[in-house]
Amino acid sequence: MNRGKPYTPLTSPMTPSKSNDIERYVRVGWGVALIVLCLVVLRRIGAFDLTATLSSGRTVIDTYGTVDHPFHAARAAELLESLKNGEILRWMGSHQGGYPVEFYPLGVAWLDVAAWAALLGHFSILAIHKLVVGLIFILPALAYWLLVRGDRIHPSAAFLAMSIHVAVPGFWLNGGYEELVGWGLVTNVAGASFAVISTVLLARYVLYSDHRCGIGAVCTIALGTVCNPRSLFGVAIAALLVAFWQLITDTESDWRQRLRGAVLPVATVGGLAFLIAAPVVVPLMRYSDQYFFLHYQFYDPLSMFWDALVTALTTPILWIAIVSGVGMVMLLRVTTLRVTQVLALVAGAYSLFTIWVATTDNPPPLVEQLEAPRLMPFQRQIMIALAAMGLVVTLQWLLKNVANIWREAIIAILVLGVSVVGIRHASDPNRDVAANEVAMYQVSTVGDQRFADLEDAVRAANDARPEGSAIFVVGNQQDWWHEQLWAPGIEQGTYYYDDWLWYWHDDQSGPYDPSSGYYMPNPTYAFTNEYFQTHGIGVVMVSDMWVSSGPSPRNAAAENELLVYVGTWGSWDVYTVVDPGSTVTRGDDTPVSVSVENERIEATFADGSGEIIVRQNWFPRWQATVNEKTVEITRTDDGYMSIAVPDGAVDLVLTYEVTAVDWAARAASVLGVAGTLLFAARGRSLRPSSSEEMPRVAPTIIN
Numbered sequence: 001m002n003r004g005k006p007y008t009p010l011t012s013p014m015t016p017s018k019s020n021d022i023e024r025y026v027r028v029g030w031g032v033a034l035i036v037l038c039l040v041v042l043r044r045i046g047a048f049d050l051t052a053t054l055s056s057g058r059t060v061i062d063t064y065g066t067v068d069h070p071f072h073a074a075r076a077a078e079l080l081e082s083l084k085n086g087e088i089l090r091w092m093g094s095h096q097g098g099y100p101v102e103f104y105p106l107g108v109a110w111l112d113v114a115a116w117a118a119l120l121g122h123f124s125i126l127a128i129h130k131l132v133v134g135l136i137f138i139l140p141a142l143a144y145w146l147l148v149r150g151d152r153i154h155p156s157a158a159f160l161a162m163s164i165h166v167a168v169p170g171f172w173l174n175g176g177y178e179e180l181v182g183w184g185l186v187t188n189v190a191g192a193s194f195a196v197i198s199t200v201l202l203a204r205y206v207l208y209s210d211h212r213c214g215i216g217a218v219c220t221i222a223l224g225t226v227c228n229p230r231s232l233f234g235v236a237i238a239a240l241l242v243a244f245w246q247l248i249t250d251t252e253s254d255w256r257q258r259l260r261g262a263v264l265p266v267a268t269v270g271g272l273a274f275l276i277a278a279p280v281v282v283p284l285m286r287y288s289d290q291y292f293f294l295h296y297q298f299y300d301p302l303s304m305f306w307d308a309l310v311t312a313l314t315t316p317i318l319w320i321a322i323v324s325g326v327g328m329v330m331l332l333r334v335t336t337l338r339v340t341q342v343l344a345l346v347a348g349a350y351s352l353f354t355i356w357v358a359t360t361d362n363p364p365p366l367v368e369q370l371e372a373p374r375l376m377p378f379q380r381q382i383m384i385a386l387a388a389m390g391l392v393v394t395l396q397w398l399l400k401n402v403a404n405i406w407r408e409a410i411i412a413i414l415v416l417g418v419s420v421v422g423i424r425h426a427s428d429p430n431r432d433v434a435a436n437e438v439a440m441y442q443v444s445t446v447g448d449q450r451f452a453d454l455e456d457a458v459r460a461a462n463d464a465r466p467e468g469s470a471i472f473v474v475g476n477q478q479d480w481w482h483e484q485l486w487a488p489g490i491e492q493g494t495y496y497y498d499d500w501l502w503y504w505h506d507d508q509s510g511p512y513d514p515s516s517g518y519y520m521p522n523p524t525y526a527f528t529n530e531y532f533q534t535h536g537i538g539v540v541m542v543s544d545m546w547v548s549s550g551p552s553p554r555n556a557a558a559e560n561e562l563l564v565y566v567g568t569w570g571s572w573d574v575y576t577v578v579d580p581g582s583t584v585t586r587g588d589d590t591p592v593s594v595s596v597e598n599e600r601i602e603a604t605f606a607d608g609s610g611e612i613i614v615r616q617n618w619f620p621r622w623q624a625t626v627n628e629k630t631v632e633i634t635r636t637d638d639g640y641m642s643i644a645v646p647d648g649a650v651d652l653v654l655t656y657e658v659t660a661v662d663w664a665a666r667a668a669s670v671l672g673v674a675g676t677l678l679f680a681a682r683g684r685s686l687r688p689s690s691s692e693e694m695p696r697v698a699p700t701i702i703n
Contacts, residue, residue: 022404030155033416034145034162038138041166044427044440045181047134050127052447060455061123062447063130065480068184071501073129074489075104076112080125081492082598083113091656093598094488096500096508096518097535097617097639102283103291103504107227108132108186126489130445137180139193140165140381143200147385150204150213151337154392156415161388163419165381167426167439173297173308175377178436181443185374191228192377194220198273199238199346199382203339206242206265207249214269215680221273222672226280230370234346234378237353239266241345245338272679275672282665287620292506293369294517299358308376309351309383340389347382354379444479446486453570454483458490461539461574464566468582468594468603469538470494470615474523474553475545477571483543494583494596496535498523498545498553505617507639509534522547524556529579532562534638536615538580543571583615584652586645599656606649614641614654623657626650 042048052062063073075092082089089106092099115135116128144158170176172183180189198220205214224231247262274281284291299305357363358372395414399407425431426439435441461471473495476483484497499519506514511525520526524547531537542557554573557563563575582590584603587610591603601614616622618635625631626645633654634642643652658666 022408026408027155030159031145034141034155034159037159037162037166037419038141041138041440042134045134045137045177045443046445047131047137049445049447050123050130052445054449054452056449058452060447060452061127062445063127064133064181064184064443065446065451065477065483066182066184066444067481068186068501069129069133070480070482070485070489072108072184072186073112073126074485074487075106076109076116076129077125077489078492078598079106079109080113080116087599089598090658091599091619091621093596093616094493094495095485096496096503097615098598098619099504099617100283100287100619100621102280102287104502105187105226105229105280107223107225108136108190110226111135111190126486133181133184133186136186136190136193137177138162139190140196140384143193143197143381144385144388146197146200146204146213147339147343147389150200150208150210150339151389153337153340153389154396154411156411157388157392160392160415160419161385163423164384164388167419167423168384169426169437169439169441170380171308171436173373173376175380177440179377182436182441187228188230188374189377191224191231192234193381194224194227195231195234195238195378196381196385198224198235199242199343200339202235202239202266202269203242203245203342205269206246206262207338207342214265215676217269218272218276218676218679221269222276225273225277229281229284230374231378233353233370233375234350235270237349238342238346239270241349242266242342245342245345249338268679272672272675275668275675278665278668278672279662282661282668286661288366288369290619291369291504292514294502294506294514295371296517297371297373299354299372302355302358305355305358305372308373309379337389337393340386343382344386347379347386350375350379350382446480450477450570451486453572454486455490457541457569457572457574458487460567460569461541462491462493464539464574464576465493466538466576466580466582468536468584468591468596469577469580470496470536470583471539471541472496472498472526472532472535472537473541474498474526474557475543475572477543478546484541487541494536496537498526505639507637509638522550522553524551524553527553527556527560527562529562532577532579533581534615536581536583536585538577538582539566540575540577542573542575581615584612586610586612586650601652601654603652604650605652608650609647612643612645612650612652614643614652616641616654619656621657621659621662622654624652624654626652 049062051059053059063069078092078094079089090101092101111132112125112129115132116123116125119128141158141162144161147153148155148158165176168176169178172179175189175192179185198217201213201217201220204210205217221235224235243262243266247258250258250261253261354372354375357367357370357375395411399410402410423439429438429441431438465471471487471493473484473487475498482499482501484499485501487495501518503518510520510531512518512520540557540563542554544554547553557573557575562578564578566574566576582594583596584591584594584601586605586608589605589608592606593604595602601616613636617639618633618641622633622641623630624633624643626643627650631643631645636642645652
């Protein structure tokens with residue numbers, strides 16, 4: 001099978017042993033440099049600063065507090081609590097009536113839990129989220145190193161690529177520091193990063209018969225999927241192009257061997273990864289008709305896509321994009337850079353896919369629930385890789401007649417010099433640019449008195465909350481956003497918010513327009529008995545917040561006769577509701593006893609008549625028994641559950657069932673893990689004999 005022309009030395013002749021020693025020392029040196037760069041970056045962005053001590057002596061967590069971080073960190077806390085209770089979280093009951101976790105998979109939350117366990121539970125899971133975000137930010141370094149090792153590119157290219165990744169902040173739709181750390185879009189960036197890694201691993205497995213990379217590809221595809229199923233779009237495009245490239249570049253085998261060598265490895269890796277991720281993928285496919293997706297961002301006009309590409313790679317200067325184009329020409333003239341060539345094809349095909357997603361008027365179901373700008377992180381990381389590889393390969397070609405030692409010294413001086421100067425310039429806070437255009441700019445964290453006040457207010461609200469009722473949390477600090485979403489991470493319970501980010505149906509009752517977003521323009525208009533009863537609200541927490549029009553919610557709460565003042569903690573006021581609602585009611589009656597957990601709700605009524613309303617969102621998995629007899633559940637107009645019951649005493653139990661399809665998906669996941677272990681032990685037999693362990697050579701420039 002054709003693997004490229006034999007190695008042609010780019011330098012003066014040298015004995016093989018001495019040349020191999022130099023190559024090994026160079027590889028180790030650049031590997032250490034890359035690790036040091038990653039550690040410096042983690043330190044620079046404060047990933048290790050997980051706690052803060054206030055002037056009062058109190059210790060609080062010091063995690064990122066901006067935009068989406070509260071939502072994701074609190075989900076990790078919910079997952080950890082469920083594991084401590086011997087369960088695997090399947091229904092997130094604390095968030096606006098609840099949602100099935102598959103609709104917003106918990107891949108990053110699992111990473112948070114894994115990091116928490118690795119540190120022996122020494123830090124709060126909310127604080128650990130900051131470290132995990134930092135690790136996700138440096139994750140592309142692994143893809144770049146795997147790429148240079150796979151194609152035998154000079155290892156300085158990985159360091160240069162990581163330097164570009166670090167130095168260019170991008171914007172919140174570009175997949176860089178701004179999107180991940182500044183805006184907290186962690187699932188999107190994590191899924192894309194694992195997809196890039198899996199692309200490199202899959203290409204190395206198929207094109208170079210590197211069996212270990214095949215195993216790694218299975219694991220990273222599955223991990224990317226459970227972080228964000230959107231990552232499968234990039235993986236699918238990459239898989240098709242890897243098979244295509246193997247098929248057309250193998251000129252020494254007959255067509256049967258070529259087809260087997262192209263299709264079988266890709267199908268094996270993809271099939272095993274799909275099986276492992278089945279508990280996430282299968283419910284998404286099965287219940288897709290239940291999911292309402294609200295698009296917040298578009299490439300409209302399409303020129304915004306080009307703007308995003310530019311800002312993803314540069315800060316106004318275009319030299320990286322220009323060099324990337326020149327480097328691409330060089331790369332396509334190098335016969336042994338097969339993985340890099342596949343990346344170039346993937347970059348082009350993925351751009352076309354993004355343009356199609358952005359412009360199509362009739363998208364198929366899977367694409368319909370997709371925002372085109374969310375595809376950029378995958379594109380960005382691959383383009384950075386191509387730019388760095390092109391630069392270094394071009395530099396090697398220019399130095400082809402220089403002796404090895406001098407060549408390595410020149411490469412080191414140039415790459416390290418450009419990287420250090422570029423990073424220092426890009427991260428200089430004194431530059432005359434907007435704050436978010438500074439690389440690794442300081443993101444606001446919660447390590448101050450404001451978060452301590454929030455903790456105290458949430459705990460006070462839970463202490464004051466009538467059994468079975470929910471807490472309505474209103475407001476946030478302007479430099480944090482979505483501060484209210486920390487609440488379930490501080491104290492478990494049932495919560496409603498004035499701004500609850502994404503959702504999965506548009507029937508939630510309240511003063512908002514679901515076509516514009518899941519937030520209340522002025523939550524003051526929710527301080528009504530109707531709203532409290534509709535959602536079972538027993539306590540209201542309200543903070544300072546800006547509203548475009550109408551009364552201030554904090555002032556309105558203070559003057560509202562339906563609320564009884566409990567206390568103030570910093571900028572948070574806590575009130576009980578005069579006539580509190582309940583999660584479960586029967587007519588106007590509240591239950592004698594009630595227990596509301598994520599996947600089980602119990603309520604007892606001593607007497608009465610009429611249907612029971614349960615203020616958790618209806619979903620097909622919910623099953624109900626009344627006095628130990630199975631009964632039907634009806635979905636109400638606002639998305640909750642209604643249950644017809646006989647007159648008299650009633651014992652109601654709702655359970656979030658594991659259906660037959662769920663069990664099948666779990667069995668598939670176990671089968672996938674077992675298959676992967678078998679693949680690890682005997683998977684080499686899947687490769688055609690003519691392509692097993694083919695010799696690897698260094699890049700050769702064709703003149």
